[in-house]
Amino acid sequence: MHNASSATTETTPTPPYTPPTRPGRLWAISDIHLSFKANREALEKLLPHPNDDLILCGDVGESAEHCRIAFAKATECFRQVFWVPGNHELYTLPSQKEQGCRGEDKYMECVEVAREFGILTPEDEYTLWEGEGGPCLIAPIFTLYDYSFRPDHVKLEDALEWAREEQIEATDEHLLHPDPYTSRIEWCNALVEKTERKLSAAVTAHPNIELIIVGHWPLREDLVKLFRVPRFSLWCGTKKTEDWHNKYNAKIVISGHLHIRRTDWIDGTRFEEVSLGYPRQWQECQDSGLDINDLLREILPGPETPPEGERNTVWRRYG
Template sequence: MIPSRVWVTSDIHIDYQDNFDQLVAFAEQGHPGDALIIAGDASDRMEKLQALFEALVPRFRHVLFIPGNHELWVKRSQFSDSLEKFHAIRALCERCGVKSGPLQFGAFHKVWLVPLFSWYDDKDQPKHSLYVEKDYAADRTDDIWGDFVHARWPQGLDQPLAELFADMNESSLSRQYPDPVISFSHFLPRQDLIFHKAVEESLRMARHFDPLPEFNFSRVAGSTRIEEQLRRLGSALHIYGHQHRNRLRNVDGVTYFSHCMGYPKERERGHVSADATKPACVWRDDTGFCL
């Protein structure tokens, strides 16, 4: 008997046809008892999202999805702001049979799959920001980062965006989960996940090898609000995306895993491994966690 499995991926960027085709080819291999988690950044085009969902949902027992930052771009859409589009994406998920709330999964062993909606805290929210100063270059992140051009928020919104999205998770956090929890967010929950090595050593290396010294990713990486929430959940495994740099870390009893498909050019250059074109299996209901 084939076990039921949980597969994860993120940053699939299906505006690249090769990425779309690779994911559909994987789905067609046969996963009728499996769950697939997509941790954001599929496309900013609603028609592309619908095509993706319609291709995947019939081939899995469950497909789970949360929006990333790209989904909330509104520059080439009919939506008045990014919050309106967020709710439209959730409605699209519901129509297509895509899950965006907590889900118990498995037959023999069981696990809970719990999405955490999120955004990033910039340096003006020091309590929750993942910001690390680059003291070797002028910061032009405001000019370079696409969200500051393509996303648009309601006028008069005085709540930090990361707090607004974190508040949406309260109903999930108030529930009891008697089985192990796999949580997932698009954005990073911890500063140390940004870096391949220790922060200090990474910054020393960046002085010599940083390809974009004027762009400070840490400003838009994530928020410790996510970390606080996944700890409240008691997550055993947390899936995240956004950075296009895949990581597997264990910190204080929680395993953090990023498995981003990324852009084709990133795979060609080795920034993202070639096997990231396929989702990764993180849990099976016959043996449990498999990372």
């Protein structure tokens, strides 16, 4: 027979002590180019950050399989992962011939792979991030380019020939198809219009929350400093996005594509170029004992904003 009085003396076991979870951090890297064996081996060294989030800012590779390799490792190591496409994800490789997805279909193929892993893309709603340095709204975008990053004296119809004068032509001209659009410029225009509507709605809905704008291509031409191949700028963005950091209340803008790591401050917004690059481009880092973990960029909380007058470009040769 159950004794009611004894029930009052029963106690619930004390749960084991769990240390408080610190607010998560936000990291980013781009241009890991998994078509290179050395970069695939480097990715395998990625360390666990179970409380942190990671942005993959484009150019993980050219195929759905490259995406799966990147997404599997990233989601194994991080709490939440974000991805935006670069030009390489959009390629239809010659080996695929007529069987390969082209243009918008190739992009959506990558989006579907991302969804298999629970990764957020430009096709998802922007995410309120409340970790260390937040709250912020993470806004993955896809804008492409329209050949407008060129000197004023070079007309659009002469732009490709202008680049070819220096033996420069992006592989995009042969592998990045604009289907169903008639040109990459038309596709870019449609993407920019779509993205502007989405960013405007986000700012209207969250007027007091700053954005983290995440896109593979730089938003501003003045951040495209290609010392060895300056005329490659044609394939690096669109002038239509130059004022987006102000227009859409951006705390930080993250990009890749250039394979030249740097941090800049413009109008109080921090701009981060977070490329890893081809193996030969970061060999010097490896020779110094660094690996992919050292080349992850801490986005939030990130560095303190320097005082006015001291906001010079930080060149991040070693991450």
